[in-house]
Amino acid sequence: KAGVTQTPRYLIKTRGQQVTLSCSPISGHRSVSWYQQTPGQGLQFLFEYFSETQRNKGNFPGRFSGRQFSNSRSEMNVSTLELGDSALYLCASRPRVNGELFFGEGSRLTVL
Amino acid sequence: EDQVTQSPEALRLQEGESSSLNCSYTVSGLRGLFWYRQDPGKGPEFLFTLYSAGEEKEKERLKATLTKKESFLHITAPKPEDSATYLCAVTIMKTSYDKVIFGPGTSLSVIP
Numbered sequence: 001k002a003g004v005t006q007t008p009r010y011l012i013k014t015r016g017q018q019v020t021l022s023c024s025p026i027s028g029h030r031s032v033s034w035y036q037q038t039p040g041q042g043l044q045f046l047f048e049y050f051s052e053t054q055r056n057k058g059n060f061p062g063r064f065s066g067r068q069f070s071n072s073r074s075e076m077n078v079s080t081l082e083l084g085d086s087a088l089y090l091c092a093s094r095p096r097v098n099g100e101l102f103f104g105e106g107s108r109l110t111v112l
Numbered sequence: 113e114d115q116v117t118q119s120p121e122a123l124r125l126q127e128g129e130s131s132s133l134n135c136s137y138t139v140s141g142l143r144g145l146f147w148y149r150q151d152p153g154k155g156p157e158f159l160f161t162l163y164s165a166g167e168e169k170e171k172e173r174l175k176a177t178l179t180k181k182e183s184f185l186h187i188t189a190p191k192p193e194d195s196a197t198y199l200c201a202v203t204i205m206k207t208s209y210d211k212v213i214f215g216p217g218t219s220l221s222v223i224p
Binding site for chain 1 (some may be wrong): 136146148152153154155156157158161175199201203208209210211212213214215216217
């Protein structure tokens with residue numbers, strides 16, 4: 001069974017630009033979550049989608065948004081990038097509520 | 113406020129030197145506690161789920177235990193390949209969704 005796939009793996013942007021990251025969950029998993037990971041803050045929850053609906057949202061500004069498609073694939077978008085947005089963005093899917101998370105390899109974003 | 117802490121922040125062991133990592137939580141409505149392993153530049157990998165106090169799970173050199181306020185990850189006779197960051201996370205139930213809170217992690221180095 002294929003794991004969680006994230007694209008792109010690495011990207012470099014400049015301040016003010018926007019970026020879109022993509023995530024394909026494990027087949028059959030309808031829940032997709034996004035996390036931001038930085039050395040200083042650890043894993044910070046961004047949002048979770050289930051069956052195309054946002055179920056939960058973390059404490060991030062409105063520049064961070066996401067969506068989920070009918071095939072459970074998800075995208076997250078960050079607009080007006082800031083230097084502090086440089087991080088590893090991780091996507092995770094899970095098979096059920098209160099189930100374990102299966103993470104992708106992440107998308108490493110560098111903002112210059 | 114719901115909170116998860118881990119100690120120590122970093123741990124350096126000689127190969128074969130057993131030790132324990134701690135995960136303490138202050139939450140209401142605990143539904144499950146999860147342990148993950150994360151290698152540098154990769155997404156976390158699921159290790160164990162514990163649902164009730166007194167529960168124990170084992171996998172190779174790792175053993176996870178759970179009490180009402182904390183969990184321990186015991187590492188017996190570690191090898192260099194056990195070097196990684198170990199994350200714990202709790203799932204708590206909110207009114208209409210479950211919330212996942214990660215601890216900051218313990219960075220383990222096992223020296224040959």
